[in-house]
Each structure stands twice: as C-alpha cells, then as structure tokens.
Amino acid sequence: MKERVAIVGAGIVGLAHAWSAAERGHEVTVYERTKVASGASIRNFGMVWPIGQPAATRGLALLSRERWLTLTQESRIWANPYGSLHLAHRADEWSVLQEYYELQRNTELGTHLKLLSCEEAFERSPGINPVGFLGALDCDLEICVNPTETIRKVPGWLMDRYEVQFKFETAVAEVATGRLKTATGQLDSFDRIVICSGHDLETLYPEQFVDLPLKKCKLQMLRTVSQPNQWKLGAHLASGLTLRHYESFQECSSLAALVQRIAAETPELNRFGIHVMASQDNHGRVVLGDSHEYGDEIEPFDSMEIDQLILRELQKIIRLPSWDLERRWHGIYAKNTGGAFVSLAPEAGVYICTGLGGAGMTMSFGVAEHLWRQWDNAATEVLV
Numbered sequence: 001m002k003e004r005v006a007i008v009g010a011g012i013v014g015l016a017h018a019w020s021a022a023e024r025g026h027e028v029t030v031y032e033r034t035k036v037a038s039g040a041s042i043r044n045f046g047m048v049w050p051i052g053q054p055a056a057t058r059g060l061a062l063l064s065r066e067r068w069l070t071l072t073q074e075s076r077i078w079a080n081p082y083g084s085l086h087l088a089h090r091a092d093e094w095s096v097l098q099e100y101y102e103l104q105r106n107t108e109l110g111t112h113l114k115l116l117s118c119e120e121a122f123e124r125s126p127g128i129n130p131v132g133f134l135g136a137l138d139c140d141l142e143i144c145v146n147p148t149e150t151i152r153k154v155p156g157w158l159m160d161r162y163e164v165q166f167k168f169e170t171a172v173a174e175v176a177t178g179r180l181k182t183a184t185g186q187l188d189s190f191d192r193i194v195i196c197s198g199h200d201l202e203t204l205y206p207e208q209f210v211d212l213p214l215k216k217c218k219l220q221m222l223r224t225v226s227q228p229n230q231w232k233l234g235a236h237l238a239s240g241l242t243l244r245h246y247e248s249f250q251e252c253s254s255l256a257a258l259v260q261r262i263a264a265e266t267p268e269l270n271r272f273g274i275h276v277m278a279s280q281d282n283h284g285r286v287v288l289g290d291s292h293e294y295g296d297e298i299e300p301f302d303s304m305e306i307d308q309l310i311l312r313e314l315q316k317i318i319r320l321p322s323w324d325l326e327r328r329w330h331g332i333y334a335k336n337t338g339g340a341f342v343s344l345a346p347e348a349g350v351y352i353c354t355g356l357g358g359a360g361m362t363m364s365f366g367v368a369e370h371l372w373r374q375w376d377n378a379a380t381e382v383l384v
C-alpha cells in the first residue's frame with residue numbers, strides 16, 4: 001500500500017531510506033535542517049569498504065555495494081570501483097595479511113582477495129613507498145566516491161527519478177505517531193516517519209538513546225591539492241595500522257603481536273586513535289586520514305599534533321608527487337559500540353536509524369534496504 005513517508009536528515013542514512021521507500025512506490029518527503037547536508041556524510045573518506053566488515057555484517061555491506069553501483073550508474077555520479085590495497089611495511093603486518101588471506105580462502109570474500117608481491121602491488125598503485133615494503137593484500141570490492149558531491153547530487157536524482165520531495169533549511173522539532181512539527185511550527189501528516197539525524201541525539205526522542213552503547217567520535221582529515229600531471233594513486237591504500245582498527249582482522253591470532261608493538265613503539269597513535277589511509281577523488285586530490293577521539297575527549301578545535309602524526313605515518317607508507325595540502329577538517333559520527341547500527345521504533349509508525357559509526361558510507365544502502373524489507377512484513381521494534 002502506498003504510504004506517505006517522512007525522512008528526517010539528508011545524510012547518507014536518510015538518503016538510503018528515501019531511496020528504499022521511493023522504490024516501493026511510497027510518497028517520500030525528506031526534511032534537512034541545513035541548506036545542503038553538512039554532516040558526517042559529506043566529510044568522510046568516501047570509501048565503500050566491505051573488507052572492513054566482519055563476517056556477520058559482510059552480507060549487508062555487499063548488498064550496499066551493489067546498490068552503490070546501481071545508483072552511481074543510473075545517476076551518472078562519479079565512483080571508482082578500483083578496490084583496495086592493505087600495505088605491509090613491517091613483518092608483523094605481513095603476517096596478519098597472510099593469515100587473513102588463508103582464513104578467507106574458502107569464503108565468498110576469499111574470491112575477491114589476492115596476496116601481491118611488491119612488483120605486483122606497484123602495478124596497482126605507484127603511490128606505495130618502496131622503502132621497507134614487503135607486499136600487499138589486494139581486494140577488488142572497495143569503491144571510492146566523492147562524498148561531498150555525491151551527497152549533494154543524490155537529492156536531485158531522487159527528485160527526478162522518484163519525485164521525492166526535499167525540504168532543506170527545515171529543522172524537525174517534534175515527531176509523534178502520524179505527524180511531525182517543524183521548528184517554525186508547521187504540522188505535516190505522514191503514515192511513517194524515519195529519523196536519520198546522525199549524531200544529533202539530543203533533539204528527537206533523546207530518552208531513547210540514554211541506555212544505549214552509543215558513542216560520539218570525532219575524526220580529523222586532510223586533502224592534498226590535485227596531483228600534478230594527472231598522476232593516479234590507483235587503489236585505495238590502507239596501512240598496517242589499519243589492521244588494528246577494522247573488526248574484520250580481529251579473527252587473526254597474529255594481530256596481537258602487531259597491536260603490542262604499536263602500543264610500545266608509538267603510543268601517541270593509540271592516544272588519538274590514529275590509523276592511516278589514502279584515496280584519490282575525481283579531481284585528482286588525495287584524501288588523507290584519520291584519527292578517532294571519543295565522547296568527552298571531543299573538542300571543537302582541531303589539533304595540529306594529530307594532523308602531523310597522520311602525515312608522519314602516511315609518509316612512511318606512501319609517496320605522492322605533491323604533499324601540498326588544500327584542506328583540513330573534522331567530522332563527527334555516532335557509533336553503536338554494541339552492534340553495526342541502531343534501529344528503534346519509539347512509537348507506532350516512527351522509526352530511528354543511526355549509530356553506523358565509521359561504516360555509514362559502506363553500510364547505509366544495505367541497512368536501509370534490510371530494514372524496509374522487515375517493515376514490508378511487520379512494523380516491529382528492532383534493536384541490532
């Protein structure tokens with residue numbers, strides 16, 4: 001049955017829900033408090049990164065990836081499905097990559113993985129620093145998108161393709177079964193309201209979040225100028241430091257030695273949650289990051305020390321024709337530390353979806369589609 005659906009928030013989670021609802025033939029209106037979306041979804045790396053997901057959530061990541069390919073092909077929004085390389089510059093990093101490859105050999109993920117020699121890896125990316133380089137794990141699943149351009153173009157595509165309505169500069173102040181009230185006092189009626197307000201846990205149904213293991217996290221990022229002479233980075237690059245960050249590698253028994261060595265050798269990296277990665281956007285600029293500061297550690301101001309540590313670690317593993325920076329920024333997300341996301345139904349016909357943490361670009365299309373398939377069958381409360 002055709003429903004009138006409201007989505008609160010035009011970040012990636014809200015857009016994913018708007019798309020899934022519109023595909024089902026519902027009449028969809030998206031409310032976004034800012035003039036154009038400005039939250040975590042435009043500030044991220046733009047990495048669609050299934051390799052970071054553990055087995056339990058990999059299926060959702062792969063569903064999401066398929067939907068990214070559909071969306072970017074249909075909308076002609078830029079995407080580069082060029083895959084990723086995890087680089088080993090230390091023996092313990094190489095051990096983890098080898099163990100992970102062996103563990104995945106007979107899984108579906110295994111068909112997308114290869115262990116590369118140094119020579120093979122240089123063919124996938126001229127950006128690898130050869131000093132101390134031992135080899136790489138290649139995965140062909142990862143996609144790079146330009147987050148700022150994508151998040152700002154998808155609304156236009158949803159309007160043209162599905163007649164989704166967008167109300168920008170319209171904050172939602174209150175929601176209840178069947179209706180929402182904007183900050184200017186306008187009342188609108190809907191059959192279903194899905195709140196995707198990112199890390200704003202204070203405005204709508206704040207009491208719902210009190211007992212949940214949700215944490216806010218701040219990340220610092222940097223971006224170079226366009227690389228000279230059309231230079232191409234190739235695959236997304238991730239460092240050995242990244243192996244201790246993504247849950248997927250935690251099944252490797254060899255990870256413990258790497259974690260111990262980093263804690264002893266470079267404790268400053270743990271203090272700021274630093275692991276380093278690089279990807280290149282459609283303008284030739286290389287996006288560099290990142291750090292993780294949680295809860296009470298979050299300051300409104302950015303730290304030069306963190307930027308310098310990120311650059312120091314990146315220069316150990318990659319080489320760029322130009323390290324000139326054109327931009328620095330930070331973003332904040334909400335992370336469910338007890339699962340991949342949070343989905344709540346605080347009242348009949350009202351839903352909340354947030355808490356995707358550092359995997360919102362990777363997971364949103366899969367999570368939204370999964371929830372809409374559940375809601376197609378029954379409107380029940382789900383807490384993952």
Ligand SMILES: Cc1cc2nc3c(=O)[nH]c(=O)nc-3n(C[C@H](O)[C@H](O)[C@H](O)COP(=O)(O)OP(=O)(O)OC[C@H]3O[C@@H](n4cnc5c(N)ncnc54)[C@H](O)[C@@H]3O)c2cc1C
Nearest residue numbers: 009011013033039040041044045047172198331360361362
């Ligand atoms: C620096 C950084 C790098 C990252 N890199 C990656 C990556 O490479 N790959 C990956 O998978 N994930 C990455 N992430 C995580 C990903 O960006 C987030 O998980 C995702 O963007 C969260 O999306 P969201 O829609 O929940 O939140 P947001 O993008 O913050 O969107 C929420 C929107 O809701 C609006 N809103 C809030 N309250 C209201 C209201 N009451 N009324 C109207 N509008 C409202 C806000 O204005 C905002 O636009 C990264 C995050 C950061 C910060």
